[in-house]
Amino acid sequence: MDGITLVEVKEDSLGNKINYVSCIVSTIKYRFKNGFIYIQPRMDVEERYEIKSIRKYADSLVIKTYPVKGGSATYYIKLKKVDELYWKEESYNEVNFFTDSLNSIELPVVEQPCIECFNKEECDEMKKNGEW
Numbered sequence: 001m002d003g004i005t006l007v008e009v010k011e012d013s014l015g016n017k018i019n020y021v022s023c024i025v026s027t028i029k030y031r032f033k034n035g036f037i038y039i040q041p042r043m044d045v046e047e048r049y050e051i052k053s054i055r056k057y058a059d060s061l062v063i064k065t066y067p068v069k070g071g072s073a074t075y076y077i078k079l080k081k082v083d084e085l086y087w088k089e090e091s092y093n094e095v096n097f098f099t100d101s102l103n104s105i106e107l108p109v110v111e112q113p114c115i116e117c118f119n120k121e122e123c124d125e126m127k128k129n130g131e132w
Contacts, residue, residue, distance in 0.1 A: 001032040006098040009107060019109045023117035037065055049075060
């Protein structure tokens with residue numbers, strides 16, 4: 001996995017994978033480099049974890065990590081291979097799909113509608129100013 005960055009992607013109503021741009025949270029990213037995993041959760045602050053072990057099963061990986069800065073919590077990432085391009089992670093009652101960052105740039109981009117995050121006046125102003 002060294003040198004790979006996995007990027008969260010979503011499924012649209014037809015089951016097609018897309019890059020969904022939320023106005024509230026960012027996309028989850030897992031970047032693997034030199035025995036570490038750099039995790040960018042949904043709030044844009046990347047954290048570095050040392051990879052303690054990777055268990056490989058027929059169609060999945062379980063990655064055990066340990067935080068580099070403070071804390072003593074061990075963090076497990078469980079990824080199940082969906083097909084040659086996609087992984088699935090099930091946690092906190094939701095399913096997240098991931099793909100290599102090089103594959104993700106080939107996917108369509110869908111932005112969350114402004115009105116789902118702001119009121120109409122704010123959206124009109126942001127659109128007028130080219131911010132949306």
